Amino acid sequence: MRTAYTSDQIRAAEAALMATLPEGTLMERAATGLAVVCARMLGGVYGSRVVLLVGGGDNGGDTLYAGARLAARGAGVDAIIAGRRVHEAGLAALRRAGGRVTGLPGGEAATSATTPNGRPVAGSLPGAPGDGVTDDDAVVGGTVRDLIGAADLIVDGMLGIGGTGALREPYATLARLAGDAPGEVVAVDLPSGVDASSGQVEGAAVRADATVTFGAWKIGLLVDPGAGHAGRTELVDIGLGPHLPEPDAVALTDADVVALLPRPGASSDKYRRGVVGIAAGSEHYTGAAVLAVGGALRAGVGMVRYAGSAEPVAQVRAHWPEAVITTLAPGEGVEEVGRVQAWVLGPGLGTGDEARAIARSVLAEDVPVLVDADALTLVAQERSLLRRDAPVLITPHAGELSRLTGVPRELIEARSLENVRRAAAELEVTVLLKGSTTLVAREGRPVRINPTGSPWLATGGTGDVLAGVAGALLAAGLSGYDAASCAAYLHGIAGRRGPLAASDVAEALPETVRSLVNGLRQGRSPAKLDR
Numbered sequence: 001m002r003t004a005y006t007s008d009q010i011r012a013a014e015a016a017l018m019a020t021l022p023e024g025t026l027m028e029r030a031a032t033g034l035a036v037v038c039a040r041m042l043g044g045v046y047g048s049r050v051v052l053l054v055g056g057g058d059n060g061g062d063t064l065y066a067g068a069r070l071a072a073r074g075a076g077v078d079a080i081i082a083g084r085r086v087h088e089a090g091l092a093a094l095r096r097a098g099g100r101v102t103g104l105p106g107g108e109a110a111t112s113a114t115t116p117n118g119r120p121v122a123g124s125l126p127g128a129p130g131d132g133v134t135d136d137d138a139v140v141g142g143t144v145r146d147l148i149g150a151a152d153l154i155v156d157g158m159l160g161i162g163g164t165g166a167l168r169e170p171y172a173t174l175a176r177l178a179g180d181a182p183g184e185v186v187a188v189d190l191p192s193g194v195d196a197s198s199g200q201v202e203g204a205a206v207r208a209d210a211t212v213t214f215g216a217w218k219i220g221l222l223v224d225p226g227a228g229h230a231g232r233t234e235l236v237d238i239g240l241g242p243h244l245p246e247p248d249a250v251a252l253t254d255a256d257v258v259a260l261l262p263r264p265g266a267s268s269d270k271y272r273r274g275v276v277g278i279a280a281g282s283e284h285y286t287g288a289a290v291l292a293v294g295g296a297l298r299a300g301v302g303m304v305r306y307a308g309s310a311e312p313v314a315q316v317r318a319h320w321p322e323a324v325i326t327t328l329a330p331g332e333g334v335e336e337v338g339r340v341q342a343w344v345l346g347p348g349l350g351t352g353d354e355a356r357a358i359a360r361s362v363l364a365e366d367v368p369v370l371v372d373a374d375a376l377t378l379v380a381q382e383r384s385l386l387r388r389d390a391p392v393l394i395t396p397h398a399g400e401l402s403r404l405t406g407v408p409r410e411l412i413e414a415r416s417l418e419n420v421r422r423a424a425a426e427l428e429v430t431v432l433l434k435g436s437t438t439l440v441a442r443e444g445r446p447v448r449i450n451p452t453g454s455p456w457l458a459t460g461g462t463g464d465v466l467a468g469v470a471g472a473l474l475a476a477g478l479s480g481y482d483a484a485s486c487a488a489y490l491h492g493i494a495g496r497r498g499p500l501a502a503s504d505v506a507e508a509l510p511e512t513v514r515s516l517v518n519g520l521r522q523g524r525s526p527a528k529l530d531r
């Protein structure tokens with residue numbers, strides 16, 4: 001399990017740890033770990049060109065000390081002093097190791113800085129007019145632009161957990177220049193411009209090829225858009241572990257999912273493995289029924305009982321002879337369908353009277369129900385349907401959650417973690433919120449951040465497959481919280497290799513489960529899922 005924290009939680013843990021250690025120990029540990037990763041990214045350190053983007057806080061301090069180590073090993077290191085302040089001891093260490101220091105036009109920290117040639121730089125950097133000068137030059141100067149453009153490795157040490165809000169200048173311009181440069185970018189602790197506690201990005205932010213984070217995962221490294229800016233991620237242990245609180249957010253790993261996944265044993269039969277009922281599809285939307293049933297079957301359920309109207313019934317029958325089918329007359333509910341351990345309700349169901357009759361009958365059953373798609377619209381119109389004793393798992397995207405909670409869609413997308421947590425508490429259900437990072441929330445539990453998402457999954461019908469998979473796991477006896485997080489995890493891996501259609505995702509599920517389970521059984525390290 002990967003545990004993730006807010007910046008306040010990290011700061012509190014750091015303070016407790018620091019009280020037990022000589023001053024500077026933690027920064028020393030952080031800088032050492034950072035330098036090791038930088039050296040690995042460079043391949044050969046000697047003769048390489050490294051540019052440090054140095055902010056005014058301790059994030060800049062880490063960066064200067066790591067730069068000193070690289071300079072001592074023969075790298076050409078240029079520190080660009082971007083903050084109003086600079087970590088003086090770190091700066092001195094870099095200078096002692098032979099690193100060079102460049103200030104920015106008008107920067108206070110630049111007054112004592114020198115160019116690579118030893119000339120003072122304060123306020124002197126913009127290129128001469130007519131000399132290919134760009135808007136960026138007006139902010140950071142032509143020399144800085146050229147240094148960044150020529151670097152093998154750019155180390156983003158502008159802001160760490162102390163950053164708040166949109167990047168101010170000159171950081172925003174430096175972030176953009178680093179993104180445009182051909183060299184690799186490594187972010188120190190987290191990419192500057194990413195909110196450590198939420199993953200929010202307001203305005204410009206560094207896009208890193210790799211991020212080296214210290215002590216513990218920051219939530220912003222696991223939740224998009226922040227996660228998308230972090231590149232490959234690496235955690236450097238600085239001894240924070242014993243001082244960390246209960247996490248607010250976690251991400252499952254292969255091993256966690258394998259441990260949770262139900263697997264048949266010698267005494268299993270189809271009933272013990274779980275029978276899932278699927279109430280999906282309508283005269284106009286037959287594909288959703290086919291995909292949801294396919295997702296459940298491919299996830300390894302004991303049996304699927306499908307209930308729907310004549311047209312989707314014909315389609316499901318044609319695609320899945322394995323499903324046991326009940327044709328519902330208009331207005332009829334699922335009372336006569338037979339015993340199931342959980343229901344999937346909603347994909348392609350429609351929102352008319354017939355759909356409402358089906359939804360009411362499913363939610364009246366005394367088993368867990370997954371409420372998806374059209375059924376979310378129905379329960380938004382009739383909230384009392386969610387009041388039931390058996391568990392409810394809802395699987396909305398931001399728009400659907402907005403209809404249920406009244407929180408604007410844009411706000412849900414921008415502050416997904418906070419909103420999914422609140423929705424789970426207010427609606428008293430488990431919520432799987434679909435998005436570029438899928439989140440699973442249940443009151444009193446840490447939010448589970450799905451680490452396996454894939455942009456290829458942004459295609460019609462994949463949500464129907466996901467509902468089928470989660471329904472299968474619910475029927476097998478997993479809680480809504482576990483079923484939702486395992487389903488999202490498997491679905492994300494099954495959707496990795498695009499281009500794909502939703503039915504390809506269902507088709508890839510058995511191999512996905514096999515590879516996860518076998519990867520561990522044969523003692524191999526779990527599949528590398530870090531982005």
Ligand SMILES: NC(=O)C1=CN([C@@H]2O[C@H](COP(=O)(O)OP(=O)(O)OC[C@H]3O[C@@H](n4cnc5c(N)ncnc54)[C@H](OP(=O)(O)O)[C@@H]3O)[C@@H](O)[C@H]2O)[C@@H](O)CC1
Pocket residue numbers: 014015018026027028030055056057058059060062084158159160161162163164165166167168169171188189190214238
């Ligand atoms: N504590 C420890 O034990 C350890 C900490 N470690 C390291 O320290 C890092 C945290 O250091 P930190 O607290 O100095 O904050 P940090 O992120 O460097 O800078 C904050 C400053 O930036 C500014 N600023 C803020 N927002 C801004 C914006 N949008 N745009 C522009 N500027 C903005 C603002 O300055 P101001 O503008 O107020 O002058 C603020 O004061 C942490 O991430 C890790 O790398 C490691 O060494 C391990 C041990």
Ligand SMILES: [K+]
Pocket residue numbers: 059156157158159160187188189190191192
């Ligand atoms: K940073």
